[in-house]
Amino acid sequence: MKKILVVDDEEKIRSIIRKYGEFEGYEVSEACDGMDAIEKVKANGDFDVIIMDVMMPELDGFSACSEIKKIKDIPVIMLSARGEEYDRIHGFEAGVDDYVVKPFSPKELMMRVNVVTNRSKSEVGSAEIFRYEGLEINFTARTVSIDGERVDMSPKEYELLFYLVRNRNIALEREKLITEVWGYDYYGDDRTLDTHIKLLRNSLGDYRKLLVTLRGVGYRFEA
Numbered sequence: 001m002k003k004i005l006v007v008d009d010e011e012k013i014r015s016i017i018r019k020y021g022e023f024e025g026y027e028v029s030e031a032c033d034g035m036d037a038i039e040k041v042k043a044n045g046d047f048d049v050i051i052m053d054v055m056m057p058e059l060d061g062f063s064a065c066s067e068i069k070k071i072k073d074i075p076v077i078m079l080s081a082r083g084e085e086y087d088r089i090h091g092f093e094a095g096v097d098d099y100v101v102k103p104f105s106p107k108e109l110m111m112r113v114n115v116v117t118n119r120s121k122s123e124v125g126s127a128e129i130f131r132y133e134g135l136e137i138n139f140t141a142r143t144v145s146i147d148g149e150r151v152d153m154s155p156k157e158y159e160l161l162f163y164l165v166r167n168r169n170i171a172l173e174r175e176k177l178i179t180e181v182w183g184y185d186y187y188g189d190d191r192t193l194d195t196h197i198k199l200l201r202n203s204l205g206d207y208r209k210l211l212v213t214l215r216g217v218g219y220r221f222e223a
Helices: 012-022 034-043 062-069 085-091 106-118 155-166 172-180 191-210
Strands: 004-008 027-031 049-053 075-082 100-101 129-132 135-138 143-146 211-216 218-221
Touching: 004 012, 004 034, 012 027, 012 062, 012 172, 027 034, 034 049, 034 062, 049 062, 049 106, 049 155, 062 085, 062 143, 075 106, 085 100, 085 191, 100 218, 135 155, 135 191, 143 191, 155 191, 155 218, 172 191, 172 218, 191 211
Parallel strands: 004 027, 004 049, 049 075, 075 100
Antiparallel strands: 129 135, 135 143, 211 218
16 A cells, blocks of 8 residues: 655644545555654655645755655655745755645645656666766766766656656657656646756756757757
């Protein structure tokens, strides 16, 4: 049975998510704040996904997410009453896998949970490496380096970059990228893609020029 950790200081929110999660067949645990969530991950780190509120006492969701990712790379869906781009970027930089704005539909939230937990995590074997000048992408080790220096990225940045590079010099439609990176049944808007493209360009530094925007179509990695 797959496990969900629900982190929110509002008992009513936790109760609603528990109800829908258990109906979908998940084992649901609860934490009332960020510190509580970290302790539960340390004690029982085999959660398949964490649903976490941003604004909480003791420790906010962004900080808690960053600390949890240091312990184990568990997918995190963030809940927030605000949906501004800055908050989304902050969340994705902290390692958030998805972002849901309150008030939310419990059914939609569970659809997103299902996408995250069912997503294939398989990677290609046998040292597949792409190099372009000082840029090195190791698909097998899941690392990116620029001029010998390791570049830290969020999980979704890695997946998006890997897909773009594997399909380099091909025009990729927005819908295609969302389907391949987030899942065919992703239930969200394409602003998530735009936000990750912006983060990815920042991470690539001087090599951001390789990521070309195709107006009205999507993106292409040129190398």
